[in-house]
Amino acid sequence: MNTACPSCDTKLAEDPDFCPYCGHLLIDGTEAHCKNHSTKAGVGVCIICAEPVCDSCAVRRKGRTFCPEHGNVHVEREWALVYESSDISDAELAKEVLTEAGFTVVGRDFTPIGYVWDGAGDSAFSRSNLNKRAKIFVHLQEYDPATEALNEWAAGK
Ligand SMILES: [Zn+2]
Ligand SMILES: [Zn+2]
Ligand SMILES: [Zn+2]
Incomplete structure (x- = not known):
């Protein structure tokens, strides 16, 4: 498998659920519920803890997704x-x-x-x-x- 992330164009070696570089979700958000809200669909994945986050939890910086807990990680x-x-x-x-x-x-x-x-x-x-x-x-x-x-x-x- 040799796909690229549709969001950041990083080459993805396998067939992951999300891009580990930018946190772009590659599966349906209803299959990846927010780490803080078990009923809300994920809109991305925190690139630090690899947990999905919903629309209100997602912290976006330079095209990359973080959870609130990791929102300030440099x-x-x-x-x-x-x-x-x-x-x-x-x-x-x-x-x-x-x-x-x-x-x-x-x-x-x-x-x-x-x-x-x-x-x-x-x-x-x-x-x-x-x-x-x-x-x-x-x-x-x-x-x-x-x-x-x-x-x-x-x-x-
Ligand atoms: Zn990406
Ligand atoms: Zn996190
Ligand atoms: Zn949430």
Whole structure:
């Protein structure tokens, strides 16, 4: 199966019920009732928790759908911001915690100047020079479990 999402044109590998990139519903809304209103038809799916939302619950940002709970999660492409800090060593620790817990993690900033915390060209100097916060992203649908892992880590610190 090699279809594309009719809303955002992302290639869909299988035959999913919704587009994981933008939350466009690919089945009838009556088969995907709102996570908060069990009788209301879904109009989209939250790209963070993968739960359907109805017309009054859906939060739309840049053509993508979120539930009210995840309406403020910062996303970039297929990544969700799970942690940020101005303290690089703190961010490094958080990243280690997530990596050890099995999450795929990127530490970077998606600004047009292409600042990359991971990888070549980065240095303590460039960081302080740009006065950037270290940002840690995980895959969209790993946001909740990753947040939970970080909360456990913070509680045990
Ligand atoms: Zn889509
Ligand atoms: Zn959600
Ligand atoms: Zn609802």
